[in-house]
Amino acid sequence: MIRLFNAYFPARTLLLGMSEAFLVTLGFTTSIVLWFGLMDADLMLWYERGFIKIFAISAIFIVCMYYFDLYDTLVLGNRREVLTRLIQVLGTSCLILAGLYVAYPWLRIGYSVFLSGLVFVGISIALLRRLFLLLNHLPRFSERMLVVGDGALTQSLFTEVEKRKELGVQLVGCVSDRDGGAGSGTLPAIGRIDQLEDVIEKEQVKRIVVAMTERRGKLPIESLLKLKMKGVVIQDGAEFFETVTGKISLDSLRLSWLLFSPGFRISRVMSAISEVSQFSSRSSG
Numbered sequence: 001m002i003r004l005f006n007a008y009f010p011a012r013t014l015l016l017g018m019s020e021a022f023l024v025t026l027g028f029t030t031s032i033v034l035w036f037g038l039m040d041a042d043l044m045l046w047y048e049r050g051f052i053k054i055f056a057i058s059a060i061f062i063v064c065m066y067y068f069d070l071y072d073t074l075v076l077g078n079r080r081e082v083l084t085r086l087i088q089v090l091g092t093s094c095l096i097l098a099g100l101y102v103a104y105p106w107l108r109i110g111y112s113v114f115l116s117g118l119v120f121v122g123i124s125i126a127l128l129r130r131l132f133l134l135l136n137h138l139p140r141f142s143e144r145m146l147v148v149g150d151g152a153l154t155q156s157l158f159t160e161v162e163k164r165k166e167l168g169v170q171l172v173g174c175v176s177d178r179d180g181g182a183g184s185g186t187l188p189a190i191g192r193i194d195q196l197e198d199v200i201e202k203e204q205v206k207r208i209v210v211a212m213t214e215r216r217g218k219l220p221i222e223s224l225l226k227l228k229m230k231g232v233v234i235q236d237g238a239e240f241f242e243t244v245t246g247k248i249s250l251d252s253l254r255l256s257w258l259l260f261s262p263g264f265r266i267s268r269v270m271s272a273i274s275e276v277s278q279f280s281s282r283s284s285g
Contacts, residue, residue: 012168013071016132017062023124024058028109031117035110053109060096061121064089076164082129090122133165142170146205148196148220149212150176150189153237157211158187160244167244172203174211177218196223200232211237 032050033041044050068085069075075082101108109117135141145161147154154174161171173190191199200208208227212219228234242248 012132012136013076016128017065017071019128020065020125021058021062023128024061024121025054027120027124028054028057028113028117031113031120032109034116035113049106050109053107056100056107057093057097057109057114057117060100061089061093064092064096068092076129076133079130079133083126086122086126090118094118136165136168142168143207144170144172144203144205145207145209146172146190146200146203147174147187147237148193148208148210149237150174150187151211151213153211153213153241154187157209157237157241157244160241164244169207172205175199177212193218193220196220197227200227205232207233207235209235209237209240 029041029045032044035041036044041050045054065071068089070082070085070089075085097114147157158171161167161169171187173188175191175193175196176189177193190203199205208224210219210224224234238248
């Protein structure tokens with residue numbers, strides 16, 4: 001997960017976005033070459049600000065993709081929803097570009113070039129997203145993850161990860177602090193906490209999420225430190241839940257998490273508005 005603009009994005013989703021921006025640029029560049037030929041296209045791209053025109057189209061297209069939630073983890077896995085929203089993005093991009101061309105006529109790229117480029121972009125992005133989903137469903141491209149604990153949060157994590165195949169995470173099971181633990185719901189318990197290192201080696205786990213309800217005296221700190229030194233990613237369950245869903249798990253909410261969480265920032269603008277509001281209240285009183 002990568003934090004960007006106070007939101008979490010899977011690294012694969014960011015890679016998808018960059019790939020689509022490249023496809024938009026490639027599509028309109030190819031369209032110019034096909035319509036004008038290699039020599040004239042070179043002049044148009046370099047001396048008639050063709051690349052700036054294509055960059056404007058690409059930027060508007062990607063922004064529309066973002067605002068139509070086409071990078072949302074729940075939408076990515078729904079083919080019909082993706083196709084519907086992609087058509088909406090193409091239409092909205094055309095309207096925005098039409099207004100931009102009226103305000104800045106020098107940005108116009110030509111009707112034939114724009115139409116053929118739009119067709120290329122629509123088809124190539126639909127195919128890219130199909131390939132993206134196919135690769136994410138392959139176990140060899142998934143990151144194997146284990147949950148420490150078998151409480152309510154463990155079940156919530158299992159449910160959310162199963163719904164979001166585009167995360168590229170394969171949840172292999174959980175380890176319990178109880179003998180003979182049956183796991184959480186449909187997530188199997190594949191060992192006890194005191195067997196953590198052996199389980200990690202056997203299952204080839206790359207990420208551990210700690211979702212224990214009661215950690216005092218039970219959390220295997222030494223084992224987790226050893227595993228972290230070996231390159232295994234260790235993450236708090238509540239933090240992982242937030243990065244995946246954008247929500248806070250109330251089942252695992254602790255005062256320490258609230259204290260050290262990156263939220264609750266007050267910008268200078270909001271601080272100034274608050275001070276003005278307090279001053280007005282005192283003056284009116």
